[in-house]
Amino acid sequence: MAFVTIYCSRAFSSCLKAKKNNKKVSPFLPSNSVIVIDVPKPPHPRFRNIDKSSLTQLVKKKNLNQLVGKHGGVQGLASDLKTNLENGINGDDEEDISRRHKAFGSNTYQRPPTKRFYRFVWEALKDPTIIILLVCAAFSLGFGIKENGLKEGCKNIQIDVVRNGMRQQVSIFEIVVGDVVRLKIGDQVADGFGRMLVTSVGISTTWGEMMSTINHDTNEQTPLQARLNKLTSTIDKVGLVVTFLVLVVLLVRYFTGNTKDANGNTEFNGNKTKVNDIINCVVGIVAAVVTIVVVAIPEGLPLAVTLTLAYSMKRMMADQAMVKKLSTCETMGSATVICTDKTSTLTLNQMKVTKFWLGQESMEERNSTSISDNVLELLHQGVGLNTTGTVYKYTSGSEFEFSGSPTGKAILFWAVMELNMDMEKLKQSCSILYVEAFNSTKKRSSVSMRKKDDNTINVHWKGAAEMVLAMCSHYYDVSGEIKVLDDVERKQFYQMIQGMASSSLRCIAFAHKKV
Structure with missing residues (x-):
């Protein structure tokens, strides 16, 4: 009805204008108007207050x-x-x-x-x-x-x-x-x-x-396709030379009487051979050579590689653990140089905390009860609040589920299982004031938080150990005492970091300051 009303009104309007100008015009075909009507789709009953078109606009x-x-x-x-x-x-x-x-x-x-x-x-x-x-x-x-x-x-x-x-x-x-x-x-x-x-x-x-x-x-093009094209171009040039030699050899063998037909008879026998047979045979030789040049040489290798990749992809799809690696298979297959980080490792990006140092003491043989309460509380805050990861537990008897980056999940798992961190209790006892996200330039992240019970404010830092160490002037020992970080001890800390890095470990340090 809306369409008919608008269309007719435009048509009558055109007729009136035409009559004034003494022109003839069909009332059903307005000469100077194009009508476009966008009829919006009615909202879904579940979403009555909004529709797709209004959201898009x-x-x-x-x-x-x-x-x-x-x-x-x-x-x-x-x-x-x-x-x-x-x-x-x-x-x-x-x-x-x-x-x-x-x-x-x-x-x-x-x-x-x-x-x-x-x-x-x-x-x-x-x-x-x-x-x-x-x-x-x-x-x-x-x-x-x-x-x-x-x-x-x-x-x-x-x-x-x-x-x-x-x-x-x-x-x-x-x-x-x-x-x-x-x-x-x-x-x-x-x-x-x-x-x-x-x-x-x-x-x-x-x-x-x-x-x-x-x-x-x-x-x-993918890296593999680019390399294949480059290789194919080289093969084309070599193939043309080889094909030309093959053509010359075949023609010489034919005209010297060294080739035989299916019955074992010599194909070319001088003047006794019919011209039509000579033409057919030469055309067959040239056609075979052209087929090699046009099809077999430029398309053979790419086709073989593509079929191999497709077949391998299907085989890998059967193993669900390999599905996430499919996107890198073709690229890694053509890699010639691999640049890694300072630990020189290629991993599945599934990480786990294996070493923990507090001050200058390794905590491998100790448990969380040997750490002073004030340091343990600071560790909980630094791990649980300065992260983009989360910890879930569906019911009281179920296991914890961790999400976030591989490094973040590993640290959260360690804090919950080894340091007895209660994520929900921690979030309820503190409020976040400011967050500075991790980036590849600074290689660290920070969070400013306020404790609700005493209104004290702490800034917590987490990041590459050598970057965080350079910011620090003091450090905690196991008993919770604060000690001055002089040049001698700073050098010892750097040596500890280098030792862990040489063992292919990713070193993360935590620091804090009361403000």
């Missing part, structure tokens, strides 16, 4: 007035999306996830056919026999790998989200509107860490809209 136009005036700020927007900014969405409820998919879409986009695809179809139409043979070969090997499957594995990034009050990792394709994402060092953000409320996914985002329209037939 809110983000794309960066309309702060709309965010505050219409939705009541971030808190109001989260309420409209049925999201708790602390605990996230109800991730255990599959129906809730399904409703969000229906209301706001999924975090995927439809790729347009590429130029390579059209060339593939054209070649298939010209020579269907070759395509049938290739399809049969692919199915006989049981690849089951989609086009660009190797690249897609690299894009399946794992994201930290909070759902049902618990921090967990999900695929980037499983993110839904309303999710609370925990950002950390290494994510595609400027620096630091924080939380992000997801308001748009898939083609509703600027990135998704752009990626769904552009052609993906680009010249982007």
Whole structure:
């Protein structure tokens, strides 16, 4: 009805203008108007106060007035999306996830056919026999790998989200509107860490809209493909020389009577050989040589490597522990130089605290009861508050679950299990005043906190041991006494750090200052 009303009004308006100007015009085809009506999709019953289109416009136009005036700020927007900014969405409820998919879409986009695809179809139409043979070969090997499957594995990034009050990792394709994402060092953000409320996914985002329209037939190459292309270019040059020699040898053998047909008769016998037979034989030799130059040499090696990678990828998919390593297989397979950190190790990034020094004493043979109460309290604060990781425990009898960076999880596990740290009790007894996130330049992070019982304020630092040591003027011993850090003792600490680093250990130091 809206369309008919607007269309007719525009048509009559055009007729009136035409009549005034003594022109003839059809009332059904307005000559000077183009009507575009965007009919918004009605809101989902679960999300009555917000819809997909308004969310999309809110983000794309960066309309702060709309965010505050219409939705009541971030808190109001989260309420409209049925999201708790602390605990996230109800991730255990599959129906809730399904409703969000229906209301706001999924975090995927439809790729347009590429130029390579059209060339593939054209070649298939010209020579269907070759395509049938290739399809049969692919199915006989049981690849089951989609086009660009190797690249897609690299894009399946794992994201930290909070759902049902618990921090967990999900695929980037499983993110839904309303999710609370925990950002950390290494994510595609400027620096630091924080939380992000997801308001748009898939083609509703600027990135998704752009990626769904552009052609993906680009010249982007993986390191392995670049090396293969370089090798193929060299093979082409050598192959042309070899092929030319092969052509000369075959023609000389033929015209000197040294080749025989299937019946064992000499193919060329001077004037007795028919011209038609000579032409057919020469054409066959040239065709075979051209086939080698055009197909076998430039495409043989890349095809062999691609088939090997595809087969290996499928075999690795059977082992779930290897799935996360798929994205690095192709790159590592073509690596010639590997640069590591000062410990010179390549690990699974699964860490564990193996040594603990307090002052100049190793605590390997001691337990937490031998540490003075004031130092133990400071350690709890430095570990539990100066971190982006979390500790969960579902019920009183269940085991602890740790999340965060590999280093952070290892330190949290050590503090909870070895130093008897109670994360919940610690957070209730202190308030955070300021946080400085870890970055690769400073190699340390800090937190300023206030104890609620006596209002004392401490700044806690955590980071690379040599960086933290350079900031310190005193140190604690096991009994809790503060001692001056002179040049001699500072040198001893550096030697201890170097000794642990030479044993392939990552050295982390804690320091504090009462302010």
